[in-house]
Amino acid sequence: MTSEYLVTLGQEAKKAERKLRTLPTGQKNRALNQMAAALRQVQADILKANQIDLEAGATKGLSAAFLERLTLTPERIEAMAQGLESIAALPDPLQKIDQAWQTDDGLWISRKRVPLGVIGIIYESRPNVTVDATALCLKAGNAVILRGGRDALQSNMAIMKVLRQALSQANLDPNFVQMIDKPDHSLAKEFMQLNDYVDCLIPRGGAGLIQNVIKHATVPVIETGVGNCHLYIHQAADIAKARQILENGKLQRVSVCNALESLLIDAAIVEQLPDLVAGLIQAGVEIRGNQKVCQFVPQATSASESDYAREFNDYILSVKVVDDYQAAIDHIDRYSTGHSEAIVTEDYQVAENFLADVDAAAVYVNASTRFTDGQMFGFGGEIGISTQKLHARGPMGLDALTSYKYQVRGQGQVRS
């Protein structure tokens, strides 16, 4: 039995969805801008609520990294407000017909973009997601039900109050955005099975959270996140480019899903390896490699099988010297999580082969995997990075938050 509390949320979301479906772009944008203004206005209230969460978290012994992500500051609230405004400034993804054609029966068929409907977001204790996710979903015409981490509950409630008030002030239904404000675990599971009211679930967070949603959800899920990204330095690589791309991929931001976790290098150029990883070692990166790696890099330790399979999100890199192109492809096929994979090579045919052979959301030649990102791709924002193949793959911008319908215009046609 689904609790009455969730059914009510679901019903309200469905009602809101119907209004949102055809809401003019200008009204959506005004609401987003109003939310931005409201966030700035009540900044003090939000910071106060955040303080309660932070104190409870500290008492509970949450890690420094966890508390850091939970922390709000005036700058972070300003960044949220600017995020809302920049999403208001993006083109409306619903103002678009992808394809239109006439059938042999004389019907005109238009494939028109439409909202997904009601989107459920399940995320960890990061209050900025509350604002980002809401803004992207709303802009694409979707009602939202949020379920954030329990340790951010006070912060999220304060933010939610502001967002909903702004909707009311814009004469819109505040239920465009709703939050599950009871932290019960049983509610989370019921939420994942609320098929009558929720069209799509997007989990945002670590591997544990995502796997939990996939395991329990009956609502369709878009899987995001885990990236065991490889860089393959081919024997025809420009070594200067290779080093730059390697250092950028590993060091620029170590804890994100598009950071490098593993390096493959052709045996033919293994003598370049010490120089290639010197900058990483200096920056404190631990190298775990196969025998050949340990032979050439004295600081390296021996890599276990599981080191090649892991997303470290840390100052650790697994390294393997491979015999040739095919060995690199086989390794990537075995260990890739299908996120981002890169080769460095100046060989035209090898580059083209890599682009064709590797099965990942983003496949790079001579560029850093760190570019797998909605902003970098030019989408103006992202709700996450999909590592599944259904619906959307890679960085998901506003388009990924839409579906389509076929509008069919006839003159009385029937099927014979």
Next chain:
Amino acid sequence: MTSEYLVTLGQEAKKAERKLRTLPTGQKNRALNQMAAALRQVQADILKANQIDLEAGATKGLSAAFLERLTLTPERIEAMAQGLESIAALPDPLQKIDQAWQTDDGLWISRKRVPLGVIGIIYESRPNVTVDATALCLKAGNAVILRGGRDALQSNMAIMKVLRQALSQANLDPNFVQMIDKPDHSLAKEFMQLNDYVDCLIPRGGAGLIQNVIKHATVPVIETGVGNCHLYIHQAADIAKARQILENGKLQRVSVCNALESLLIDAAIVEQLPDLVAGLIQAGVEIRGNQKVCQFVPQATSASESDYAREFNDYILSVKVVDDYQAAIDHIDRYSTGHSEAIVTEDYQVAENFLADVDAAAVYVNASTRFTDGQMFGFGGEIGISTQKLHARGPMGLDALTSYKYQVRGQGQVRS
């Protein structure tokens, strides 16, 4: 614990998928044509196997309709062979880049169509699906694992043997197509959770089968099928068109998902109702309506709430006289399964409003809902009709069996 049997199937499928990913179109087409030739050659063996299924089914007391769907004839085998050839003749959906653009960092990004990977098909005892589904999946570069109804097991095994032999003769991996040939129920459930090896599940069959897959699957599912399709005859309708579209929708093929199940008519033209439904009544259709309907149509019986919610797939039509456009929209919003919905009207603005307001895979003005079909839409075939909003909606042709990847070409770019 997943059974060893399924893990082996999964591993073989993954291996096959790697080969299929970059298999030239010509080779795929030759394999499909070879399958067609082989089916014709061993027709007698298939019919013999089918006879065993049919006899077992009759002994078991399966319904006449069930046995009819299970029955193979020389004509039906010929139709399967022609189906294979027509899919071979379609354009390859992988030979396509949807979009390509340059980012501010100078990267060229191409969105290239790629196969989904390994597709699982779960279906009822209809041997023709074994061939159709295989052909569409293969053409789109996917490996397939089939799990058909147990009452068609002998037929399916005979067909599968032919398809796999044809692959071997074409020097291709026979494991491009595999079948779960043990009828255990526990295997079906494990199959739905074979996330390490299966990228997507497509259930094909009745509502019960589909709901069972949605409930148990952890692999992403494309929901197909259920259609509670409405025809709304607006007060500005051309009554001759309305009657034709109504009769076509209800009578042309009564048991399919795009057949009409419900009629709405404006109160302003209720006096036209007896004439509109006269042909249906003559053809044996039972009319279940609200009070106003019963008042005007003497043969009508009183409709219950559940009559409006049901997909009859039978000679029954629920009918409602509605006050106005908004009442019709509200009714459709409440009872629609999001499959196909139609209006008959000569009023331009009402037609445009209906196309915008109604949330369904296909929304029609002045045409029969029976057109919601891959062939009719011009897709050359279909794997099913999606009633969900994620990934694909409405008739799913070859494109719906593909995903995409971003191929990114750089000149050494790193993220700053």
